[in-house]
Amino acid sequence: MQFTLKIERWNPETEQGGLDEFTVEAPETATLLDVLDVVKDEVDGSVTYRKSCRMAVCGSCGMRIDGAAALACKTPMAPLAQEGRVPVISPMGNLPVIKDLVVDMDPFWAKFRAVKPWLEEDDQPPVKEWRVQQEELDRIMKEALCIQCGACVSECNSMQSDPEFLGPAALAKAAKFVGDVRDRDRKGRLELYNGPHGVWDCTRCYFCNERCPKGVDPRDAIAKIGAEIYSEGMLSDKAARHAQVFDVSTRATGYLLETALVPYTDPMKALDIKFAMQMARAGKVPNPLRPHRAKKLGEVRKLHKLLKTQEADARAQKRAGVSVDREEAGS
Ligand code: SF4
Numbered sequence: 001m002q003f004t005l006k007i008e009r010w011n012p013e014t015e016q017g018g019l020d021e022f023t024v025e026a027p028e029t030a031t032l033l034d035v036l037d038v039v040k041d042e043v044d045g046s047v048t049y050r051k052s053c054r055m056a057v058c059g060s061c062g063m064r065i066d067g068a069a070a071l072a073c074k075t076p077m078a079p080l081a082q083e084g085r086v087p088v089i090s091p092m093g094n095l096p097v098i099k100d101l102v103v104d105m106d107p108f109w110a111k112f113r114a115v116k117p118w119l120e121e122d123d124q125p126p127v128k129e130w131r132v133q134q135e136e137l138d139r140i141m142k143e144a145l146c147i148q149c150g151a152c153v154s155e156c157n158s159m160q161s162d163p164e165f166l167g168p169a170a171l172a173k174a175a176k177f178v179g180d181v182r183d184r185d186r187k188g189r190l191e192l193y194n195g196p197h198g199v200w201d202c203t204r205c206y207f208c209n210e211r212c213p214k215g216v217d218p219r220d221a222i223a224k225i226g227a228e229i230y231s232e233g234m235l236s237d238k239a240a241r242h243a244q245v246f247d248v249s250t251r252a253t254g255y256l257l258e259t260a261l262v263p264y265t266d267p268m269k270a271l272d273i274k275f276a277m278q279m280a281r282a283g284k285v286p287n288p289l290r291p292h293r294a295k296k297l298g299e300v301r302k303l304h305k306l307l308k309t310q311e312a313d314a315r316a317q318k319r320a321g322v323s324v325d326r327e328e329a330g331s
Pocket residue numbers: 152155156157158159167168201202203204205206207208209218219222
């Protein structure tokens with residue numbers, strides 16, 4: 001089958017770049033990586049990209065296909081060719097380009113190191129070994145699927161505007177350690193991830209979930225950490241206080257009280273008269289004598305109660321699991 005594609009080139013020695021178009025023959029079952037190999041072997045040996053496992057395991061072949069990050073070895077080319085598309089293959093975003101499709105992963109690994117991706121022990125390590133129960137493992141299994149390909153980082157809007165943001169891949173790894181029953185620094189971790197450039201910098205665009213080739217769902221992992229931070233009462237960040245107003249006001253009235261949202265989240269903003277007038281004109285300031293109250297407030301409260309019970313059960317389960325582990329491991 002004939003495949004045509006355009007490859008974004010960059011030569012660091014000449015500092016020249018541009019788009020080169022190639023047309024090659026490859027089997028109908030060819031992936032993008034197979035087609036790149038044919039281009040390199042038969043047409044232009046200088047085309048540069050990374051690869052290793054060829055089976056979506058090593059995370060080496062991340063690149064953009066028509067602007068969206070994916071693994072070259074997991075992208076079949078026939079559907080694109082059948083649609084008459086000539087895909088543009090370019091390097092991943094949010095990482096410096098070294099040559100052609102190869103990016104510098106150092107900033108990616110620096111973020112990983114910053115979240116302390118190792119187990120912290122205490123002074124009571126198991127005598128023999130840790131035994132993690134299946135249900136405890138299940139809670140962090142999704143995050144454990146990460147192959148560190150960088151596709152999520154490539155598409156992260158927040159990292160584009162703030163390169164210091166820890167980002168989806170590192171925070172997915174962080175969520176794995178927060179949920180790991182063997183770890184002894186849960187509080188310290190939460191303080192770290194609650195800090196500058198931590199979980200609250202995520203804009204919830206969900207692009208990371210969309211692009212992750214392994215179903216890790218990094219945005220969901222970030223939400224899990226946020227929920228843990230919130231349940232510990234760590235409300236130093238505006239976003240955590242923002243979440244608290246949602247929680248308290250929906251429980252009290254069934255609605256979000258926007259008049260409480262601004263003063264509690266950002267007290268300085270509440271002193272901004274112009275902003276207050278804008279809110280009033282937009283109908284966001286309810287009559288204080290007739291506060292909003294949802295007709296089915298009882299239903300909303302039932303939901304709140306259910307969530308709290310589930311949260312408490314999960315915690316109790318976690319505590320029970322840990323003590324069993326210690327006994328078994330020490331026996
Ligand atoms: S959801 Fe958050 S972490 Fe994921 S890509 Fe968007 S801003 Fe980045």
